[in-house]
Amino acid sequence: MLLAIETSCDDTCAALLDGGRILSNVISSQAAAHAGFGGVVPEVAARHHLELATPVVEAALAEAGATLDDLEAVAVTAGPGLIGALLVGVSTAKAIAASRRLPLIPVDHLQGHVAANFLEPEPLEPPFLCLVASGGHTQLAAVRDHERHEILGQTLDDAAGEAFDKVARLLGLGYPGGPVVQKEAQSGDPEAFEMPVAMQRDPGLDFSFSGLKTAVLYRCRELGEDGVRERRADLAASFQKAVVDQLVAKVRRALKKGHWEAVALGGGVAANGPLRAAVAELCERQGVALKLVPIALCTDNAAMIGSAARWAHPVAYPDYLGYDAFATGERMAA
């Protein structure tokens, strides 16, 4: 049995896995603690992780009907993410593993989002094309084996989720932005405002969302406070459509370039209903299989970290005692 811990951003997560089977997957969201700031405050996140790490691990063990004695290894997100937040997870995992002389398995967070697709039931086997769109990343990945993914294209500026969060703030919708913008957009007209769909003429597979965010900012300035309130649903729908159109256009281009037989989605933005529908339509038209993981496995969770850990390198006790987290930079050898 494997215990996995994830604390890279503002969710404190622990999961128990038996192979690819999820025995428990506990997520304690700190969203309420950050909502007043319109985004995640790193120091606040780290402090909350400190308070929540032990109860969340205890809850995951209890839900799985397990104790620490049942564990064979401990997996943890080593990066990338907020360094203070990561350090709490890594220290917790090291302490639990060391107390039982168990191996520690450091996991790359982005490989975790990809590996959500390997979980039971109906695990997706490589090779497949994976669109990972989250709060900090937006990338198209070639997944040829379980161990790693190759980045085919990525955002040149903001991540798609970051754009959702910033636009939600502009529209006075709160944090996190994705779910509230999606909800608001339901009653809006996606054609009401013309928004730039970036990178259309770019022959590659990179993305860009900062121009779109600025376009929404200018529309808001023109409309004024009352105007924004009146047209909020239309603004949300038009913005969301531009994001989905860009993401889908790049998946279409990647399919044309790479002859993939299956497509998968990962990261928080993969929870977006219109994006899921648009990718499903594209895949159906192209005769390509599509894997959509449940929404709870799109946003940050520890089950996906445990899934990636199955193909990552375990570090034996006591070699990991000096192991550190990493905020950015070189991806770890997964």
Ligand SMILES: Nc1ncnc2c1ncn2[C@@H]1O[C@H](COP(=O)(O)OP(=O)(O)OP(=O)(O)O)[C@@H](O)[C@H]1O
């Ligand atoms: N329904 C939705 N529609 C669009 N975006 C969404 C939806 N649900 C969540 N998101 C976005 O997903 C992001 C959170 O995803 P995730 O938890 O994977 O990101 P992260 O862990 O903060 O970033 P990273 O994985 O890059 O380190 C937020 O930006 C949020 O607004």
Ligand SMILES: [Mg+2]
């Ligand atoms: Mg994430």
